[in-house]
Amino acid sequence: MLKKPETLFVLGYMLLPLFALISAIVGLTMILGGNRIAGIIVLIVVTQVFTFGAFFALRKRKAVLLQEPDAGQ
Known part of the structure; x- marks a missing residue:
């Protein structure tokens, strides 16, 4: 699962930064x-x-x- 570039893209650019932002907001409000x-x-x-x-x-x-x-080239 963690060997697909698409999964790593979603984790690296979308989910984990979003969770970091949310946890920073939660920490500041706490x-x-x-x-x-x-x-x-x-x-x-x-x-x-x-x-x-x-x-x-x-x-x-x-x-x-x-x-x-390179599969496409």
Whole structure:
């Protein structure tokens, strides 16, 4: 499943950055709402996990695309 460039494209450019943005918003609202420790944990840990996941998916997609023989040419 994670060897298809289409799946890695969706993960790297759409889903994981969206989840990172949503978790950053949730973390900031938790901090502003009074849950400072939990908000900082969400803001730092969870957001970074989604961000690095997106970078990993994009790097893996690039590697998969470079390995594939050119079928259309």
